[in-house]
Amino acid sequence: MKRPRIGVFKFTSCDGCQLSLLNLEDELLDFVGLFQVAYFREATDRPLRGHLDIALVExxxxxxxxxxxxxxxxxxxxxxxxxxxxxxxxGLQALRNWADIDDYKNAVYPSPAIIETLPCSTPISDHVYVDYELWGCPVSSDELSETLGSFLLDKRPGIPGYSLCMECKRKGIPCLLIARSAPCLGPVTRAGCGVLCPSLERPCYGCFGPKEGANIDSLLNVFRKSGLSHHDCALLLDKMNTSAYRKARTREGPP
Ligand code: SF4
Ligand code: SF4
Incomplete structure (x- = not known):
């Protein structure tokens, strides 16, 4: 069987998701045997030639x-x-989408005039058709492995669409929101990380992004009743998925 050609591409990011691919460890040799790695700057300096069967874009x-x-x-x-x-x-860099880009450039860089940037940081789906999205900061190695395996089997990847709370309950972890009034974003966040933070008694801060149909305003009301200010609520949502959480809210503007 001809091995599918795969390319791994990096745009504005920290490289952490590409490292998740290299961190597959147990599966990495199988991965290299099953796919022809046509382009992957983090691992090889091979130039890009020809067409690809699958592109992973970070x-x-x-x-x-x-x-x-x-x-x-x-x-x-x-x-x-x-x-x-x-x-x-x-990403986190989309925080600037609600600010003046020149203010940021002047505050951060000693020579802002040489910085070439668009005023907004946007997801790949704003520019081209995307076949599948994997969330997370960084992406989960298990979900990467599941997606690549599913490609070989020509099936849809088995990635959960439910909230983190479902995973949390299955693991029998005491709920931080109920038991401690901690501002956990689990009810509105996609499952997939293995409940990393609540299993260490830390509230979820939403690195897997909003699940579909999430009622974010309702959760923020719960946080406010337990004493969080509007400003604190905004800080909770304005992290690596700021754009997605803001778009998923039922009303515009700060909470
Ligand atoms: S700790 Fe967080 S993720 Fe777990 S059940 Fe409670 S709200 Fe949901
Ligand atoms: S618990 Fe939330 S913040 Fe922590 S790794 Fe999972 S999705 Fe990310």
């Missing part, structure tokens, strides 16, 4: 050059999968 679109690059990747790829919060929802 990072958001933050520059004009990236915008044309992602269109070029899409044109040569059969299936395009975004990996992680930056590629899927714009």
């Amino acid at each position: 990072g958001s679109v933050s520059t004009e050059r990236q915008r044309s690059h992602v269109v070029a990747v899409r044109e040569r790829t059969r299936y395009l999968v975004t990996v992680g919060a930056c590629a899927t929802s714009g």
Whole structure:
């Protein structure tokens, strides 16, 4: 059987999701045997040639050059999968979408005039058709492995669409929201991380992004009743999936 050609691409991101792929450890040798790694700058300097069966894309679109690059990747790829919060929802860097980009540039860089950037950081799906999205900051190695395996079997990946609370209950972890009035985003966040934070008695801060149909305003009302200010609620949502949580809310503007 001809091995499918895979490419791994990076846009604006920290490389953490690509590392999740390299961290597959037990499956990595199988992965290299089953796929032809046609492009993966984190692992090899092989130049990109020809068409791809699958492209894993990390990072958001933050520059004009990236915008044309992602269109070029899409044109040569059969299936395009975004990996992680930056590629899927714009990432932490999308905080600037609600601010003046020049204020940021002047505050951060000693020579702001040489910085080429778009005013907004946007997810890959704002620019090209995306076949499948994997959330997380970083993406889960298990979900990556499941997605690649499903591609080989020509089936839909078995990635949960329910909330983190379901996973939490299954593991028998005492609820931080109920027992301690802790501001846990579990009820509105996608499952998939293995309940990392609540299992360490820390509230979820939403790195897997909002689950579909999440009633975020209702959860924020619960947080407010337990003493959180409007400002604190905004800080909870404004992290690596700020754009997705804001869009998923039933009303616009700060809480
Ligand atoms: S601790 Fe958080 S994730 Fe777990 S059940 Fe409670 S609200 Fe849901
Ligand atoms: S519990 Fe929430 S913040 Fe922690 S890893 Fe999971 S999704 Fe991310």
